[in-house]
Amino acid sequence: MKLVDIELVEPGHTLGKSIFSANGTVLLSIGVQLTVFMISTLKRLGVTTVYIDDPLYRDITPEEVLSEETKRAVIHQMSETFEALRSGKTFSAKAISQTVDQMLDDVLTNQSVLIHLDDIRTADNAMFLHAMNVCMISSMIGLNMGLNMIQLKELAIGALLHDIGKLNAPEVQEGRMHHSWRGFDLLKHKWEYSLLIAHVAFQHHEAVDGTGEPRGIGSDEIHLYAKIVAVANYYDNLLFHQETPGRSLLPHEACERLNAMSETKLDHEVLVHFMRIVSIYPNGVSVRLSNRLIGIVVGQHRGLPGRPVVRIIDKDGDSSAAKEIDLAQHPTLFIESVLN
Template sequence: MKLTDIESVEPGQTLGKTIFSENGTVLLSAGVHLTVFMISTLKRLGVTMVYLSDPSAPDIQIDEVLSEETKQMVVQQMSSTFEALRSGKPFNTRAISMTVDQLMDDVLKNQNVLVQLSDIRTEDNAMFLHAMNVCMMATMVGLNMGLNMIQLKELAIGSMLHDIGKVGVSRETEEEGRAHHAWRGFDLLKLKREYSLLISHVAFQHHESVDGSGKPRGLSGDEIHLYAKITAVADRYDNMVNGINEEGRRLPPHEAIERLHALSGSVLERDVLVEFLRIVSVYPNGISVRLSNRQTGVVVGQHRGLPGRPIVRVIEKDGEDAVEAREIDLAQHPTTFIEAVLN
């Protein structure tokens, strides 16, 4: 598979990953041959990038932490939850708990898989996929940091609902300082007797900074709960790689990680960031790269513990016409490194 800008997609090409609608149903299935109408519809829905099957490398796959079934369940549940809030109705805490249980099961089974955020977003499903990704990554970090199962469940629910206060609040209202979504999220969640108060503090504190420069209360250091510190890193990373940043453009993972490094110890907790960097793929499968030896290729494999040293498949000429594919494992070639991402 290869990640491709929607403007470069042509009719007849094959979709590499399923795209979900806002209510969790399948919008387009992997394997479908794209038509002019389909491409036009994806553009209208706000899709900017898609994964396409690559005939030259049909074996390149993206290992997923979450199953398609779990993803669909999460998107459907978040859609139902947000719709209930917009209607002024109580949301189903038990259903959310069951959804989180399934997500946690997937994380525990696939905890050695590096995170590659590959789900395609539309304007309608973006908030739900964001909640899912932040929950998944936060749970993986919490697991690495030694949280027990009760703590992991609290962290998972809190991180999945961290932006619940955004529902029904306009961006203009927030910018004017009248109703920061962290306050509203806290007010909504603290009333849920089924939930620990710590869950509501994830929504309350995930925009605080360890140096005291964050919002809404300017907390610092140990005043910020560990759950919120973990969620803050996952939230910021997912926003960066999906275009929710100052430039309004998608950052490739390696660039987003560089920016996280720059925030270490000031905005983000250093110890949390160290653990976060162990779970994410710096160079995800399917992206094209140029190596320091001037060869170009495609990332085809990952190493747990060495996210910046993937396996790269390069194409070499053998004679005038013949070509040969060769894989370079950067973990075994310490003097060769990735010089640039070409996608």
């Protein structure tokens, strides 16, 4: 499987990873042969990259923290939750709790897998995938920081619902300040939830140097859950051009941007743990090495996100008999650029 730019996809290419609709059903299934109409539709929906099933790279499979079943369940539940709120109804705290339990089961089972956000985002599913990704990343950071299961559950629920205040907000009042206050107000009245969950929505746009929103509080006043969600939220937004309008950053670029915010916008300790669980150069990505060789990333090292295993491609584009270079064993070699 290979990650390619949507502009390079041609009719007859086989989809290597399913694409979800806004209600959690599968929009396009893995294995489908793409047509001109399908490709045009994906472009119209805002899709920029897709995984293609290429015989030369069939053994290259990005590891997943969440199963496809869990992803469908999360997207479906978030769709139902948001629809209830849009209709002026309350949402089911029990259903959210059960969905979070399913997510945490996957996180605990796959805690050694490095995070790679590779689900195809469209205008319809973007809000739900963002919530799911922020929840997954936050849970893995919390797990690495030694939070117990009660704390992980609180963190995960808060992360999943961190943007709930954006719903039904009048256009003239849209903005971080409004949705943070509104999210806090919605969640603090859910008797099933700890008040700490509401504070995730309230504080996830605060900054450790006191320049954040909505209250401009300093590091000591920001709860750990909110500091964790702030990192996860910022990372997902950078990858999907919410913080960089018109341009999505690549994972290594986003990580550089986050590290530059250490001890100003973001908490340093949380960033240290985040960098241990993220895949900077995901499997399936084409890269050029400092020795000018071109290859495909095929393996990862936990704790060494910038030193993956790269399979070198020959000049004819064939990698079937090519050697693999483990950058962890070659300290003088480094990835010069990402080619996708």
